[in-house]
Amino acid sequence: MKAYLIIHQYEQLFDDSCMKGVNCSPQQAINTGDHPPLATNPRRISSINRQIINDEVKKMSNNRIIIPSTSPWASPVVIVKKHDGSPRFYIAYRKLNSLTQKDIYPLPRIDDVIERLNGSYIFSKIDLRSGYFQVPLINEERNKTAFITHDGLWHFKRLPQGVKNFPSVFQRLMNKTLGSLRWDACVAYLDDIVIYSRSFNQHLIGVSNICQTLHESNF
Template sequence: PDVFPDELPGIPPVRDVEFNIELIPGSEPISKAPYHMVPIELKELKDQLQELLEQGFIRPSVSPWGAPVLFVKKKDGSMRLCIDYRELNKITIRNRYPLPRIDDLFDQLQGDMHFSKIDLRSGYHQLRVKEQDISKTAFRTRYGHYEFLVMPFGLTNAPAVFMDLMNRIFHEFLDKFVIVFIDDILVFSKSKEEHEDHLRTVLQTLR
């Protein structure tokens, strides 16, 4: 149950990798007015903000930064809260940590017959934002001004930083029986017995 929780248990532990936002020198804080929302979106906004506050992922902010928010409809009809960080991303220095090539990943699977895919629930929220960069994640809403303590979706360097964390965690198993692409883990093995051992190892590592 501690590997497959219904909800994440709050703010993640301090890790070697933290999310930082390095700006192009001379950049000034950017703040945008909240976007218009219809009543159904405002209700959803209030609910999701409350949930994020209860989980400890966001806190009220007095930051000079402030991005607007919007909703994107997911395949299942539910609404994903998205922060529009485009203006912040324009002045952020890119992290060039390499993402793996898909064809390289598939090359690892030759001859393997047993596969399991693990999708990390709210993977980005398992990484803390560096204390000095928390204010840059601030966003403005009809219901107040907030900032993230954990890595939010929508920031330009988020995939690279998360990939770095996953590669560190699974370093000794990569390309032996594990391949990782951002927050998806694929476990591959030649036999059922071997696969059970590999899965056990991966789940133990994720603890």
């Protein structure tokens, strides 16, 4: 009953009817120095994959994640297969990434995470839906995220997947958001948060505190 009340109290966290934006300053991640823009022509695709691309572009546009662009940068879109064989929309940022200075901010070591979970008996996991798409990108770097399709050119207002430094940027943001709760009540690896406890009452407190923190940050 107590667990249900917590979920009910923070039910807006689980609302997937819209893509919210995190309350944070726009993030910077794509330092390409003074290199001139690189652009690639759209790749030839099948009619089936063309519809997949159209649907994904429409969804991101409706959620205000992307907007039409006049950027001199352009990366191609490809359709790749997921582990289950289903198609996945993917932007090939390989050329952009090769020019980008690396952000060395660390991701958590898996062995450190496992060691920290040792001795706990109760676990909950929060998977942030489309976590990158909730984080704003600074205006000066949005043009660099441009991607080209058979129908046009678009760029991102929020962090897209596939760009070199965005895992480090997102991890830094999660660490700052969770603050002292990290390594005390939870561990966060990118958009996955594992809450751990040795007792049920302690677990409820941890879940409540983390939900409150995510709510205040508008995740």
